[in-house]
Amino acid sequence: MMTVALKPVATSRAALRIASREACADGSPSLTAAMPSRNELNFSAGPGALPTPVLAQAQAAIHALPETGLSVLGMSHRSAWFAQVLHDAEHDIRMLLDAPASRRILFLQGGSSLQFSMIPMNFSLGPTAAADYVVSGYWSRKSLCEARPVVDARVAWDGASGGYRKLPTWSALKLAAGGSYLHYVSNETVEGLQFRDPPDLDDRPAICDMSSDFLSRRVDVSRFGMIYAHAQKNLGPAGVTVALIDEALLDRVPADLPPMLDFRTHVAHGSNYNTPPVFAIYVTGLVARWLRTEFGGLERLEARNRRKAATIYDALADLEEMIELHADPAVRSTMNVAFRFRDARLQSMFLDEAAVRGFSGLEGHRSIGGLRISLYNAVSEAAVGELAGFIKTFAATRG
Numbered sequence: 295m296m297t298v299a300l301k302p303v304a305t306s307r308a309a310l311r312i313a314s315r316e317a318c319a320d321g322s323p324s325l326t327a328a329m330p331s332r333n334e335l336n337f338s339a340g341p342g343a344l345p346t347p348v349l350a351q352a353q354a355a356i357h358a359l360p361e362t363g364l365s366v367l368g369m370s371h372r373s374a375w376f377a378q379v380l381h382d383a384e385h386d387i388r389m390l391l392d393a394p395a396s397r398r399i400l401f402l403q404g405g406s407s408l409q410f411s412m413i414p415m416n417f418s419l420g421p422t423a424a425a426d427y428v429v430s431g432y433w434s435r436k437s438l439c440e441a442r443p444v445v446d447a448r449v450a451w452d453g454a455s456g457g458y459r460k461l462p463t464w465s466a467l468k469l470a471a472g473g474s475y476l477h478y479v480s481n482e483t484v485e486g487l488q489f490r491d492p493p494d495l496d497d498r499p500a501i502c503d504m505s506s507d508f509l510s511r512r513v514d515v516s517r518f519g520m521i522y523a524h525a526q527k528n529l530g531p532a533g534v535t536v537a538l539i540d541e542a543l544l545d546r547v548p549a550d551l552p553p554m555l556d557f558r559t560h561v562a563h564g565s566n567y568n569t570p571p572v573f574a575i576y577v578t579g580l581v582a583r584w585l586r587t588e589f590g591g592l593e594r595l596e597a598r599n600r601r602k603a604a605t606i607y608d609a610l611a612d613l614e615e616m617i618e619l620h621a622d623p624a625v626r627s628t629m630n631v632a633f634r635f636r637d638a639r640l641q642s643m644f645l646d647e648a649a650v651r652g653f654s655g656l657e658g659h660r661s662i663g664g665l666r667i668s669l670y671n672a673v674s675e676a677a678v679g680e681l682a683g684f685i686k687t688f689a690a691t692r693g
């Protein structure tokens with residue numbers, strides 16, 4: 295049988311960056327042997343960097359799982375092995391969040407985007423009921439628009455007129471009488487705005503899209519009717535979305551929903567109704583275990599995430615004259631730092647030089663342009679230190 299050796303094909307731009315970095319390796323004091331790898335210097339907004347030990351374990355598992363001797367990619371979703379993976383991933387997420395037993399933890403498909411319509415389908419209080427939406431940026435606006443074909447989705451607050459730079463206080467919301475729930479996005483990934491505290495509401499449930507800050511800090515799960523987050527930022531690869539749902543909300547689900555769109559189906563089948571994304575859930579489980587063993591819990595992780603963000607905002611202060619940070623200081627995110635250079639030429643110079651140094655994922659979202667530094671859980675303090683050093687050097691030489 296003929297075997298074909300597969301060699302990784304480098305794009306010319308990537309190859310150039312690696313070559314440039316290797317060329318710099320002996321000359322630049324910052325590029326020492328302890329320098330983080332290119333994977334560790336990935337500041338992408340998502341899919342984001344994954345922890346190096348998890349990548350190593352996932353790589354080995356693609357060849358053969360130690361537990362079964364089979365590739366993880368060929369493992370049956372009906373196997374005892376996968377039942378254990380689901381159990382462990384759920385357990386570790388529950389432990390990390392200290393989530394009460396009343397919260398059902400699900401692994402779903404369709405990304406966070408499918409939740410934009412599944413939530414109103416399942417949790418509206420009847421066909422004519424309203425639901426309230428906080429519109430604080432790109433993703434929450436999308437959640438509103440995608441809910442509209444399903445529910446009378448009302449705007450409780452809209453930051454559009456201020457260019458999505460601020461967030462409301464909870465008392466500033468205009469809530470519909472008898473509204474089914476309040477939906478909001480805890481961290482606006484595009485604009486880099488983050489709510490500090492959970493909502494302080496009447497008895498309507500809060501439903502929160504935590505896609506870009508899930509498991510990055512402590513959260514009182516009991517304050518939410520539902521939390522959901524796709525994995526590909528803080529928790530794993532794309533393909534799985536984690537949801538924590540207050541089981542009391544399941545009583546609202548109408549009887550006539552198609553099974554795949556009915557949360558009760560996924561609860562009843564333990565997230566294994568049809569073929570789930572086995573690999574994505576496996577890696578998500580590895581990350582959850584890594585978070586527990588590496589940090590013990592979310593307190594230490596949260597402290598680290600705060601230090602990382604402070605390091606970057608502090609470095610960006612050196613560029614003060616040249617840049618504009620998108621978010622109002624009071625609501626700056628610890629996860630996504632969005633800014634732009636006033637001079638477009640400086641901006642492309644910054645990006646080019648950063649690429650040569652091995653940094654990637656710094657381009658801003660297509661809707662607002664500029665730059666964005668994402669500081670998800672797997673991004674290390676060493677990597678952040680390298681980037682902050684680069685920013686400071688750039689500021690000193692261009693200032």
Ligand code: PMP
Nearest residue numbers: 405406407433483503505506524
């Ligand atoms: N919500 C937020 C806060 C996001 O950042 C994103 C994507 N980056 C989404 C929803 C959409 O997620 P998905 O691509 O998994 O549908």
